[in-house]
Amino acid sequence: MAAVATAPRESPPGPSPGAGEGAECLFVVLGAGFTALSHPLLYVKLLVQVGHEPLPPTIGRNLLGRKVFYLPGFFTYARHIVEVDGKMGLFRGLTPRIVSSTLSTVTRGSAKRAFPLQDMEHVSNKDDLKTSLRKVVKETTHEMMIQCVSRVVSHPLHGIIRSAQETSLNLFLFFFRGLIPHILGDVVFLWCCNLLAHFINTYAVDDNFSQASVIRSYTKFVMGIAVSMLTYPFLLVGDLMAVNNCGLRAGLPPYLPVFASWVQCWRHLSAQGPSRGVRGGLLSFRRSPTPMNGLFLATQLVTLKVKKKKS
Structure with missing residues (x-):
């Protein structure tokens, strides 16, 4: 955490810079x-x-x-x-999945340190709706940028799990198949989840209620479950594009048509109901x-x- 004291005074005992790295290593494990x-x-x-x-x-x-x-x-x-x-x-496929997860965690931590989010005071009063909404938008934008960077860095490892057998394809582009729908799904999930949780906590949860803070702490979690059902088609299209026409039997006709783009894959699934x-x-x-x-x-x-x- 960045230091906020401006006058020379005795600092309370706290985590050293190395402790943060140790915590990140523990989180990775x-x-x-x-x-x-x-x-x-x-x-x-x-x-x-x-x-x-x-x-x-x-x-x-x-x-x-x-x-x-x-x-x-x-x-x-x-x-x-x-x-x-x-x-x-x-x-x-466990090894590349662990590497992908580790790379994603390290990338997120590095991005947060490189682009720290300036703290804003906590606002929960309905009279300060504009201020609180601005805070949510700022935090969501920052989280979206970090998630997109993490997704781009870790996405090529999805290609290691499958078989790259088509020599006519550019391998660099091959490993990024399905990236766009995955990013779109992440973006839609973050904005819908955070905004819904914000408006529910603002309008549906009364500050005078004794358990208001407890309810607010679970709102985002519940919204995440609901929104994940809405954004699942993005995940599905991204995973199908990852194996489409890559040499695997499951990604070739008659099991799966060859798609020119993820939009065509989306339309194909929509036509199936x-x-x-x-x-x-x-x-x-x-x-x-x-x-x-x-x-x-x-x-x-x-x-x-x-x-x-x-x-």
Whole structure:
């Protein structure tokens, strides 16, 4: 933290410059550990996003009790990966993901030190709405710049996870496929989340309420969950463009058309309807988008009855 005292006086004991670097190193280590623990979930999600469905849908019931077809959930998918590739199969691509996470954390820390945000006094009174809104805009702009720099620096590591087999492509540009929708998703997420949290805390939470500070501390977290559902299509398009026409079977026809730009990919997904749950938005209760005929339905019902008799 920058020193604010102007007169020579005895400073209270506080963290030394080296302590800040030690805290950042600890944060990097903890981030790497969390990345390792969450990698199987993200790996399954990526396979679901690109449309890799090795297991057939099964019959289930919706909230109304009607029979519908569900695609395999996370645990079923993960169990299939273990059966095919072993337990280590769930950790494919872990090393570049850890490097990407570490690089992103270090870049954010360096950018914050290089471009520090000037502190503004805390304002929560409705009478100072303009001042508080200006504070939110300033903080969000600063956060957006840091996030964009971090995204640009760490994005090429997404290309290491996949296979660069097309010699006709410029490798430099190849590693930046899907960067634009990812950045747009980050920007939309930051602005929507921060502005919504600000207006809710300003108009919906009364300062006279005893738990106002507690509620305000959770508002941004809740808004983040809600806004992430809104910005998920940007993440989906970015991930699909990352594997599109790169040599992987999942990124080539008939599994995925070859797109000239991320806008074309967006339009293709929009034409398919609300497929967010199928494409990784949900990892459980994924409705099958393929209409099933009566013969297939009858076959699945017979199979279920046979399994019940055997059990």
